[in-house]
Each structure stands twice: as structure tokens, then as C-alpha cells.
Amino acid sequence: MLRTERLLLHTWESSDWSALRPIATDVEVMRYITGGIPWTDEQIQNFVNRQVLLYSDRGFCRWKLLEASTGELIGFCGVGIWREALDPEIGWWLARSHWGRGLATEAARAALNDAFERVRLDRIISIAMPANVASLAIMKKLGLKLDAEFESDGVKLLRYAVDRQSRDQRERSKPLFSKVSPRLTSPESHH
Numbered sequence: 001m002l003r004t005e006r007l008l009l010h011t012w013e014s015s016d017w018s019a020l021r022p023i024a025t026d027v028e029v030m031r032y033i034t035g036g037i038p039w040t041d042e043q044i045q046n047f048v049n050r051q052v053l054l055y056s057d058r059g060f061c062r063w064k065l066l067e068a069s070t071g072e073l074i075g076f077c078g079v080g081i082w083r084e085a086l087d088p089e090i091g092w093w094l095a096r097s098h099w100g101r102g103l104a105t106e107a108a109r110a111a112l113n114d115a116f117e118r119v120r121l122d123r124i125i126s127i128a129m130p131a132n133v134a135s136l137a138i139m140k141k142l143g144l145k146l147d148a149e150f151e152s153d154g155v156k157l158l159r160y161a162v163d164r165q166s167r168d169q170r171e172r173s174k175p176l177f178s179k180v181s182p183r184l185t186s187p188e189s190h191h
């Protein structure tokens with residue numbers, strides 16, 4: 001399990017599928033996934049079961065997201081397997097009532113760090129429709145770079161990517177002061 005300020009990123013149990021149902025059947029959530037077609041119960045169950053297996057086989061999955069203050073399941077975020085893609089793919093879905101508060105970015109940072117530092121994945125991709133500006137904004141903020149434009153099932157898609165080595169190098173070349181917590185350098189700390 002991972003913790004952030006507002007979220008818990010948790011492994012799944014098969015029975016969690018029904019808590020994911022309201023999200024995976026929301027037309028707005030599904031707009032840039034299936035073109036707005038809700039997932040069937042079977043698709044939702046298969047998704048959750050794949051995450052259970054993936055975590056036990058490879059030590060990563062698309063974590064279920066619980067709001068820390070309420071324990072409510074509000075979506076998922078993390079690394080999974082995207083269709084035929086060779087590299088693991090990071091993705092995120094949130095319940096619509098939780099959009100626009102920076103929660104997906106907060107979850108994605110934690111999931112990406114964990115996938116590189118603990119799981120030691122070498123390269124992580126992320127795939128979205130060009131119109132999915134919120135999702136693309138998260139990829140860019142996380143340091144992923146546009147890697148390819150391609151088509152799958154007749155749908156145009158963008159692939160972003162980041163690899164551990166270039167990320168490590170970027171971290172090392174950052175000036176020291178940007179690693180210091182802003183709180184430590186704020187005027188309050190001098191009182």
C-alpha cells in the first residue's frame with residue numbers, strides 16, 4: 001500500500017469490482033476510454049481480477065484509490081498492461097465527483113515513483129486519446145514525453161514514455177535548493 005496526503009493506493013480484492021461499477025459505467029468517465037460506452041459487469045470483474053494477478057505475478061498493478069479521509073473507493077491509478085504494448089502502462093480513472101482537485105496527479109506521482117524505485121521497471125508508457133487534455137496534462141507533469149502517435153482499433157492515440165535512467169539523471173542534475181521542502185525555506189521557519 002502507498003499513502004499520499006489525501007489518498008491510499010491499495011491492492012485489490014476480487015469483491016471490490018462492485019465499488020468500481022459506478023465509475024466504469026459513468027458515460028463521462030468512459031468518454032475517452034470507450035467513446036462513452038459503459039463497461040459491463042464482466043469487464044469490470046475481469047479488470048479487477050487482472051490487477052490481483054498482476055500484483056502477485058509482477059509486484060505492480062493499477063492500485064485502487066481510496067480517499068484517506070472517508071475510505072471511499074474513488075478510482076484507480078497505476079501501472080498495468082495495455083493491450084499488446086510491450087512496456088507497462090500507467091493510467092488513472094477517477095469518479096467524476098473527485099475531478100479537478102489534483103488527486104489524479106497526486107496518485108500518479110506516488111504510483112510512478114513506486115514503479116521505478118521499488119519494482120525497478122525500466123520504462124513506463126502512458127496512452128491517451130489526443131482530446132483527453134486532463135490525462136495528457138498529468139503525463140507531462142510527471143515528466144513523460146511524447147513518444148509515438150498510432151492507431152488501435154481505428155482510434156488515434158498518443159503514447160508518452162519515461163525511462164528510469166533519464167529520470168534518475170534529471171533528478172541528479174536538479175539544483176539542490178529545489179529538493180528542499182518549501183516549508184523549510186519559508187519565512188515562518190526563521191521565527
Ligand SMILES: CC(C)(COP(=O)(O)OP(=O)(O)OC[C@H]1O[C@@H](n2cnc3c(N)ncnc32)[C@H](O)[C@@H]1OP(=O)(O)O)[C@@H](O)C(=O)NCCC(=O)NCCS
Binds near residue numbers: 033092093105
Ligand atoms: C483524467 C482524470 C483522471 C484527471 O483527474 P483529476 O484529478 O481531475 O486531474 P488533476 O486534478 O490531477 O488535473 C490534471 C491536470 O489536468 C488539467 N485538467 C483537468 N481537467 C481538465 C479539463 N477538463 N480540461 C482541461 N484541463 C483539465 C488540470 O488543470 C491539471 O493540470 P494543471 O496542473 O496543469 O492545472 C479524470 O478526468 C478522469 O477520471 N477522467 C476519465 C478517465 C480517463 O479518461 N482517464 C485517462 C485515460 S487515458
